[in-house]
Amino acid sequence: MNHRTTNHKKDFFQGLQDGIPVGLGYLSVSFSFGVMAVNMGLPVWSAVLISLSNVTSAGQFAGIGLMAAGAPLVEMVLTQLVINIRYSLMSMSLSQKADKTLTSLHRFLVAFMITDEIFALASQREGQVSRYYMYGVGLIPVASWTLGTFLGAAAGGLMPEALRSALNVALYAMFIAIILPPARHSRPVMLVVLLAGAGSCFMRYAPVVSRLSSGFAMILCAVAAAFVAAMRYPVEEVEHGDR
Amino acid sequence: METDKLLLYTGVMALVTYLIRMLPLALIRKKIESPLIRSFLYYVPYAVLAAMILPDILYATRSFWSAAAALAVGAGLALRGQKLIVVAIFACLTVFVAELLLGIKL
Numbered sequence: 430m431n432h433r434t435t436n437h438k439k440d441f442f443q444g445l446q447d448g449i450p451v452g453l454g455y456l457s458v459s460f461s462f463g464v465m466a467v468n469m470g471l472p473v474w475s476a477v478l479i480s481l482s483n484v485t486s487a488g489q490f491a492g493i494g495l496m497a498a499g500a501p502l503v504e505m506v507l508t509q510l511v512i513n514i515r516y517s518l519m520s521m522s523l524s525q526k527a528d529k530t531l532t533s534l535h536r537f538l539v540a541f542m543i544t545d546e547i548f549a550l551a552s553q554r555e556g557q558v559s560r561y562y563m564y565g566v567g568l569i570p571v572a573s574w575t576l577g578t579f580l581g582a583a584a585g586g587l588m589p590e591a592l593r594s595a596l597n598v599a600l601y602a603m604f605i606a607i608i609l610p611p612a613r614h615s616r617p618v619m620l621v622v623l624l625a626g627a628g629s630c631f632m633r634y635a636p637v638v639s640r641l642s643s644g645f646a647m648i649l650c651a652v653a654a655a656f657v658a659a660m661r662y663p664v665e666e667v668e669h670g671d672r
Numbered sequence: 673m674e675t676d677k678l679l680l681y682t683g684v685m686a687l688v689t690y691l692i693r694m695l696p697l698a699l700i701r702k703k704i705e706s707p708l709i710r711s712f713l714y715y716v717p718y719a720v721l722a723a724m725i726l727p728d729i730l731y732a733t734r735s736f737w738s739a740a741a742a743l744a745v746g747a748g749l750a751l752r753g754q755k756l757i758v759v760a761i762f763a764c765l766t767v768f769v770a771e772l773l774l775g776i777k778l
Contacts, residue, residue, distance in 0.1 A: 515720060520693050524696055595771075651722075654722070664715075
């Protein structure tokens with residue numbers, strides 16, 4: 430399946446467009462990160478550098494906590510590993526969706542931008558994804574993640590609380606908009622969604638298991654739910670459905 | 673904190689996070705043939721996203737109730753097949769209005 434130049438452009442601009450709502454959501458989350466980093470005593474440049482080089486929310490929030498506490502580097506490595514291991518699941522899933530334009534070099538580059546939201550957008554594309562789409566979809570979110578951090582660190586507290594609260598829900602709403610429409614038409618997908626959601630709540634509220642880190646708990650639920658569905662409903666028939 | 677220490681922490685964080693993201697994408701070059709693994713990977717996005725929404729969305733705003741309302745509105749619209757941007761905007765508006773109604777200050 431060879432894309433022509435027009436398709437490359439189209440892919441890129443479609444990606445840019447898809448990335449806009451994510452970018453808006455990121456502004457608010459990274460703004461909070463910037464505020465928190467400065468409150469913890471980090472200089473503005475350092476908060477911005479962390480956002481630009483990590484592009485991840487939970488990992489960064491935990492990371493600056495460890496930095497402020499002067500934790501050993503091993504602890505930093507383990508914490509990031511546990512919180513962010515979900516990305517490897519996403520990366521694995523993307524490896525099956527990547528088309529020929531994603532050569533080694535581009536895989537190295539694109540991998541940098543795999544966030545929950547960008548992964549979500551890439552997975553809802555029909556068929557395979559090209560590197561043009563991936564660059565398009567990653568550009569605005571990564572830029573606004575960095576910009577929001579700078580604004581929060583430099584001018585924290587200027588954004589009204591009500592606005593931040595409302596924007597915080599935007600990213601979750603996007604996820605909902607990605608998983609529920611296909612779930613409507615596919616029982617297996619609905620099963621996966623319900624299982625994973627219920628499992629995740631269980632892990633949060635049940636005694637003992639709630640002590641697991643949230644990143645690890647999420648992986649467990651997602652793996653279990655996807656595995657159950659894969660056993661019960663092997664994918665052949667749904668392969669050409671809306672993905 | 674000294675500059676080189678900040679840079680060291682940041683570098684370690686970034687490297688670990690990057691490797692987690694990069695290795696599977698860079699190493700798995702072939703189409704996986706096993707039907708079980710293929711099926712598993714097909715369901716992964718839905719599973720991951722669902723586990724990320726619940727229960728976290730309920731704590732994303734300043735009030736459990738504004739978040740629950742946004743969840744209900746968002747899910748309702750998505751189940752009717754509304755577009756992503758529509759779902760996102762209405763969920764945000766719901767939070768805003770709900771918090772006004774609940775009397776949480778702006």
